[in-house]
Amino acid sequence: MRTHFALAASLLAAAIPPAARAEPADTLLQCGRVFDARAGKVLGPHVVVVRDGRIAEVRPGTAGTDATGQRIDLSDRTCLPGFTDLHVHMASQSSPQSYSEGFRLDPVDFAYRSVGFADRTLMAGFTSVRDLGGEVAPHLRDAIQQGLVRGPRIFAAGKSIATTGGHADPTNGWNDALSHLVGPPGPTEGVINSIDDARQAVRQRYKEGSDVIKITATGGVLSYARSGDAPQFTVEEVRAIVDTARDYGFRVAAHAHGEEGIYRAVQGGVTSIEHGTYMSDRVMRAMKEKGTWYVPTIYAGRFVADKAKIDGYFPEVVRPKAARIGALIQATAGKAYRNGVKIAFGTDMGVGPHGDNAREFLYMVEAGIPAAYALQAATLHAAEVLGVDDQGVLEAGKRADVIALPGDPVADIGNTMKVDFVMKDGVVYREPAR
Structure with a gap:
């Protein structure tokens, strides 16, 4: 069985790229809103700084950070933990x-x-x-x-x-x-x-x-x-x-x-x-x-x-x-x-x-x-x-698993069906069509 799986993996590796693209060391996500999973509330604009697969910083506002790097504009979307x-x-x-x-x-x-x-x-x-x-x-x-x-x-x-x-x-x-x-x-x-x-x-x-x-x-x-x-x-x-x-x-x-x-x-x-x-x-x-x-x-x-x-x-x-x-x-x-x-x-x-x-x-x-x-x-x-403590919230030190969707999912839960930005471990797999 393991031989079959190894063969399947080697063939698929050639056919499917591991990710859409690997991000540079610092990626700045400009979020129009963020979901605070601990409080269960949608908050206003925040910048989420991603570095080496982790969230390095989460700051309110549209600038408010000394980090530099590629900025991804999600200012018309709500960012949530994956x-x-x-x-x-x-x-x-x-x-x-x-x-x-x-x-x-x-x-x-x-x-x-x-x-x-x-x-x-x-x-x-x-x-x-x-x-x-x-x-x-x-x-x-x-x-x-x-x-x-x-x-x-x-x-x-x-x-x-x-x-x-x-x-x-x-x-x-x-x-x-x-x-x-x-x-x-x-x-x-x-x-x-x-x-x-x-x-x-x-x-x-x-x-x-x-x-x-x-x-x-x-x-x-x-x-x-x-x-x-x-x-x-x-x-x-x-x-x-x-x-x-x-x-x-x-x-x-x-x-x-x-x-x-x-x-x-x-x-x-x-x-x-x-x-x-x-x-x-x-x-x-x-x-x-x-x-x-x-x-x-x-x-x-x-x-x-x-x-x-x-x-x-x-x-x-x-x-x-x-x-x-x-x-x-x-x-x-x-x-x-x-x-x-x-x-x-x-x-x-x-x-x-x-x-x-x-x-x-x-x-x-x-x-x-x-x-x-x-x-x-x-x-x-x-x-x-x-039983893990490194995911499930948008906080410094956690895995950079971040998704985004149009609208406010608390006001309209149907928005969860519209996810169009996906980042896992700091790698972007999906971005909104612009």
Whole structure:
């Protein structure tokens, strides 16, 4: 597999430039407005000075700095920290062929696809993503870091950890002959059935180069299985995963739809709950007590509920789950916000089309979440979930991940769909047409 990925990377390096252009040592961004992610407010004109991939200075006004260098005029735009999507799957994108492609395509095919998806994501203003499940992601992360291809900074989970027959068991839907030929998957393949298995699966993800651990604490919508919400781990298994992950500096994200499975994941100490469809008052109290983050992925819920209306888009075992569960997530997100649960931004993109990530902002606001909070969810809050302190705000010393868009996104959240300036680590990838 590594040989395939190395071949793909070498071919793509010749075809795709690593960046639009490398900036000189000092770049001055003249911003008409800036979003203060800590305060959740849009402020007036500022100059952002970028040096060696970092923000060197942020000064109010239109001059106000001794720095010299190339000045980029964004005086008619709002500058923000680069957005982070905490739940993506960069190697795939939903289609009626998705279920057969796993048998027909090779890993290198998914690797090639991921390059285009990564570029679209970056161009939409998402300078960081957390890829929660996919063996391609660590390799794509490395190719981006090496400058071979363009894309966001990736925090990769690698293979999700599941239980036998659970969401993310890679053999779900296989016939008996194929299952007997391959044999039952175990911790190496990310499938566990005991505390010892749980520890081994985390260690295997460490061996494979993951940055974060993802578990599937309940059934899922798109897996080839009947239940979309049944609990699939014991509290003890979750706790073993979390404790072992902590040894390696990992945080744990839990896919979870059903109430009992969410509750067990929270009690086990996960960092974030993904989806959270049937989140109850009991669950929300526990999340607030433990400081657990919620990543709603409203986009995915809306997308699958819509596609469930189309004959043949999903297998029949999936279709009723998509119709029932997908439609509920937006209401749950609004309820969680009103009850004081901490919310961060994620889309489950790969379910929907990559590059459309910002539509989640619109759905969050529709759910009753203030626009400023939604923007914080994709900047400051996302950095907290990742456990990093060098991004998510426009401040001296932070990574020079800066995006810009027309208008005021707090006044009109639809402006997040109009990003036309993208800088990551001080390199400009997109500029407004003049």
